[in-house]
Amino acid sequence: MLEVRNLTKAYHGRHIFKDVRLSIKQGEVVGLIGRSGIGKSTLARCLVGLEQPDEGVFALDGETFETGTANARKNIQYLWQDASQSLSPYLTAHAALMETLNGFSIGAKEERFQKARGLLSDLGISPDMQARRPHALSGGQCQRVALARALAAEPKLLILDEPLSALDLITQNRTVELLKRLHVERNLTMLIVSHDLAPLQKMSNRILLLQQEGIVEREAVQQFLGRVE
Numbered sequence: 448m449l450e451v452r453n454l455t456k457a458y459h460g461r462h463i464f465k466d467v468r469l470s471i472k473q474g475e476v477v478g479l480i481g482r483s484g485i486g487k488s489t490l491a492r493c494l495v496g497l498e499q500p501d502e503g504v505f506a507l508d509g510e511t512f513e514t515g516t517a518n519a520r521k522n523i524q525y526l527w528q529d530a531s532q533s534l535s536p537y538l539t540a541h542a543a544l545m546e547t548l549n550g551f552s553i554g555a556k557e558e559r560f561q562k563a564r565g566l567l568s569d570l571g572i573s574p575d576m577q578a579r580r581p582h583a584l585s586g587g588q589c590q591r592v593a594l595a596r597a598l599a600a601e602p603k604l605l606i607l608d609e610p611l612s613a614l615d616l617i618t619q620n621r622t623v624e625l626l627k628r629l630h631v632e633r634n635l636t637m638l639i640v641s642h643d644l645a646p647l648q649k650m651s652n653r654i655l656l657l658q659q660e661g662i663v664e665r666e667a668v669q670q671f672l673g674r675v676e
């Protein structure tokens with residue numbers, strides 16, 4: 448579904464990663480771990496055009512694409528670690544979803560209002576909360592609004608950057624359950640970036656480890672963990 452080849456990124460002449468290969472199948476939940484500073488967020492941002500890679504070939508469903516174009520942004524949605532960064536401080540939760548639905552012309556015009564309502568309700572955002580701006584919502588609520596907004600774009604792939612790190616333990620568990628439910632109900636394809644293996648193991652079908660030499664698969668991840676334990 449997503450194929451990435453030769454992904455290379457350097458800052459000021461120093462390579463963060465070089466010739467990275469990544470492939471994600473439809474309906475898969477892939478976890479990406481790696482030590483702090485190795486370049487996980489940079490890699491995720493390269494996929495959505497928030498960072499410009501030095502090299503890289505990207506294909507979605509067999510067709511190459513340029514990152515950052517309107518179509519690519521619709522197809523690959525990215526959720527920031529701090530959900531409030533994904534949301535405009537000026538828009539209510541409902542208006543944020545309407546902006547996405549109108550911006551990408553999703554569904555019939557007259558159905559968008561209800562569609563936004565329904566999506567937010569499904570993620571536990573009550574009508575009262577839907578009328579609030581991000582400052583009047585908790586961190587966990589903001590995250591669910593950002594998630595609903597990303598889903599409103601009907602993306603082929605959802606990338607979540609450290610989705611649990613800004614949340615308390617109870618909200619973390621709720622988010623894990625919510626993501627698992629969304630995966631089952633919507634057959635949602637996700638790439639989840641985290642430095643924490645335990646929650647990734649609960650959510651992912653496959654875990655990848657980003658190292659300076661590139662990406663390695665699960666078996667090698669176990670060896671890596673065996674070495675550090």
Ligand SMILES: Nc1ncnc2c1ncn2[C@@H]1O[C@H](COP(=O)(O)OP(=O)(O)OP(=O)(O)O)[C@@H](O)[C@H]1O
Nearest residue numbers: 458459463481482483484485486487488489490642
């Ligand atoms: N805009 C930038 N200019 C220069 N260096 C940068 C820039 N953005 C990131 N870096 C550097 O690139 C490296 C990778 O950063 P990145 O945030 O991708 O790592 P990470 O694996 O996501 O780390 P963490 O788990 O701590 O979030 C770090 O050394 C970081 O300092």
